[in-house]
Amino acid sequence: MTHHCDSCNVEIEESKTNCPLCGKCVSPDTINQNTYFPNYTITTDKREPTIKVLEKLSILALLLCFAVDLFCTHTITWSLYVLIGLFLDWVLILRPIKKQFNFAQILTQLSFYLTAFLIFLELYTNTWGWGVMYAIPFMLLGFSVLAGIMTLAHGYVDFEMFKPMIMIAFLMTIALILLLCFNCSVVWPTLVTFLVSISEIILMFMFRFKRSIRSLKKNFGI
Amino acid sequence: MSEKQAKKERTRKRLTQEEKAKIKQVEETHRLEARALRENWLNLDNAALIYPAIGSTEWNSVFRLSAIISEKVNCDLLEQALRDTLKRYPFFNVSLCDGLFWHYFQTLSTAPKVELETNYPCRPFTFNRKNQIFRVLYLDNKISFETFHSLTDGGGAMRFFNTLLARYFELTGVKYKNLGDFDLNVRDLPVEEESEDAFHRFANNGKCKPRKETTAYAIKGALENPNILNVVLGSVNIDALKECAKTYGATVNEFLSAVYLSVMIAEKHHSNTKNRHPVKLSVPVSLRRFYPTKTMRNFSQYLNYEVPTDRENASFSELIEIIKAQSKNINIDYFQQMFNANIRSERNFFVRILPLAVKDPILKFVYNRVGERLFTSTLSNLGICKLPAELDDKILNYHFILGATKLNRINLTAVTFKDKCCLTFSTRLSERRVIREFFKMLTSFNLNVEIISNV
Structure with a gap:
């Protein structure tokens, strides 16, 4: 038993009161009980509205800062700190929560953005040296050790932790090249972090030897 | 102590x-x-590599096959049937994991539970080591199988789903005479060829198809909430549809493509868009009929029907002629060149050497630039679904739903079972003008359309 929609000239299933194509009423008496699809209850992520509010508040705060800065000092010098701070807050806190990042993804993002932030800070405050020579290597060393511990805890199940490791090794390689090029006096923290990250990658390869070999075979025909 | x-x-x-x-x-x-x-x-096949890269937590490439059966679903028996089916096709019981260079499938030892359908179709999957990338759902007298596209394509999913249904009904007491003829027996042993990457097997060093293609017109409109997928199914008698296509000297696929293209051209004119791009329709083609393989993993390519902007005022018969002319150029060499190019890209040293963390964003960027922009919509026709005669009165109808794609807001699928061809639109658009015009046009050919919808 079906209803007929005169407007669209199609047969409509019995359970529908309105034509799904044009929306016209085909039978006002029908009980709206769909047999092919359930009565949906849309479950939305409860965190999403909070994140949206925080995002909007951040933009508002930033605009306010720029306005006050321009009004009082006629420059945007200190507003830039706020801009960078809010950007970091969005990239490292709000976005991972929104996108449900896993630990490896968070660590990769942290490594990259915090390194970029420290370099920016050094350049912006004209105090070149402390970040590249000490802060960045020690921070990344900490992340590297953390990634190693997490890999051990997961029993080397997959290559997830390779992402932050590779990121750290990559950043340290660039830092090493820069430090050697500029003849910097303190290279050892960068060298230690580089060696730790590289040895962790090698150890991961060793412990997942069979899988590593297959991966290499597939990619390089070794 | x-x-x-x-x-x-x-x-x-x-x-x-x-x-x-x-x-x-x-x-x-x-x-x-x-x-x-x-x-x-297991390694992902060539076509499957793109899907994990382009997906996100809110969206990924999922499609659904459903069967309407004559009785209420017994979920315990369905779960038992699923366990047995997974023993027959163990390569379906996998999770998707991140590797160093590529994503890969990790074999799982436990079968998933069947779930009661409560949500909109084709919800995205969350990828982790413990979860399968397919789900089996039930609701009253409907059994559904949803899968992530990396695992299999429509052909592979159809065979898995039919095996599951055949086993389910066997557990309810149906006795088969010739189940082996349909290749749906769960007692058969798994064959290695069924899980092979056929693209790699059949790729050669021959010519590659150039990737340069014109951008297509995109249907615009207000979008629904990301969790919502509007589905409109229209059932048409297949014999009447064949007869109708025959009057224009076309196949059912060509006929449906022409109807859909003419509706999209009308939509383009209706929206008064300044978009000068042509309307293009992507039609996936299973390569199993061209190559000797039993693979159940992805093994399909697509062809794009295009109506040039200067031919948009063509009559329906002329539109069919345009489509037929474009179909004539399609042969095994065309597809061979297409996947040769894909395989060559995959084997490229610089692509291989890139870690997955770098490769994924690049793939996503490339796909957003050229992937779905090359066609306006998709028409995926699974063809005729054949099952043992014992199930004729047990299964009433088949539905095939394509999940929302990233840029194209509306998609059409077709599947034929017994005398019914089920045409399904899935869309994230709140406006249903294209769907209405499509079915109106079908009824103008004196075809009787029966509509089912979740709207």
Whole structure:
């Protein structure tokens, strides 16, 4: 038993009161009980509205800062700190929560953005040296050790932790090249972090030897 | 020492040497089995590589096959049937994991539970080591199978789903005479060829198809909430549809493509868009009929029907002629060149050497630039679904739903079972003008359309 929609000239299933194509009423008496699809209850992520509010508040705060800065000092010098701070807050806190990042993804993002932030800070405050020579290597060393511990805890199940490791090794390689090029006096923290990250990658390869070999075979025909 | 530990110690002492050896042997076997499963992993096929890269938590490439059956679903039997089917096709029981260079499938030892359908179709999957990338759902008298596109394509999914249904009805008491003829017997042993990457097997060093294609017109409109997928199914008698297509000297696929293209051209004119791009329709083609393979993983390519902007005022018969002319150029060489190009890209040294963390964003960027922009919509026709005669009165209809794609807001699918061809639109657009015009046009050919919808 079906209803007929005169407007669209199609047969409509019995359970529908309105034509799904044009929306016209085909039978006002029908009980709206769909047999092919359930009565949906849309479950939305409860965190999403909070994140949206925080995002909007951040933009508002930033605009306010720029306005006050321009009004009082006629420059945007200190507003830039706020801009960078809010950007970091969005990239490292709000976005991972929104996108449900896993630990490896968070660590990769942290490594990259915090390194970029420290370099920016050094350049912006004209105090070149402390970040590249000490802060960045020690921070990344900490992340590297953390990634190693997490890999051990997961029993080397997959290559997830390779992402932050590779990121750290990559950043340290660039830092090493820069430090050697500029003849910097303190290279050892960068060298230690580089060696730790590289040895962790090698150890991961060793412990997942069979899988590593297959991966290499597939990619390089070794 | 606590009382519990003391008791355990006494029990241990009572065991004979022989029993101890036996327990040790069983434990060792379990350990080895667990290790074998952990070590067992599969590479993604060539076509599957793109889907994990372009997906996100809000969206990924999922499609659904549903069967409407004559009785209420028994979920316990369905779960048992799923367990048996997974023994027949173990390569479906996998999770999607991140590798160093590519994503890979990790074999799982446990089967998933069947779920009651409560959500909109084709919800995205969350990828982790423990979860399968397919789900089996039930609702009253409907059984559905949803899968992530990396696992299989429509052809592979249809075979898996039919095996599941055949086993389910076998458990309810149906006796088959010739189940083997349909290749749906769960007692058959898994064949390695069924899980092969056929693209790699058949790729050669021959010519590659250039990737340069014109951008297509995109249908615009207000979007629904990301969790919502509007589905409109229209059932048409297949014999009447064939007859109708025959009057224009076209196949059913060509006829449906022409109807859909003409509706999209009308939509383009209606929206008064300044978009000068042509309307293009992407039609996936299973390569299993061209190549000798039993693979159940992705093995399909697509062809794009295009109506040039200067031919948009063509009559329906002329539109069919345009489509037929474009179909004539399609042969095995065309598809061979298409996947040769894809395989060559995959084997490229610089692509291989890039870590997955770098590769994924690049793939996503490339796909957003050229992937879906090359066609306005998709028409995926699974063809005729054949099942043993014993199931004729058990299964009433088949539905095939394509999940929302990233840029194209509306998609059409077709599947034929018995005398019914089920045409399904899935869309995230709140406006349903294209769907209405499509079915109106079908009815103008004196075809009787029966509509089912979740709207």
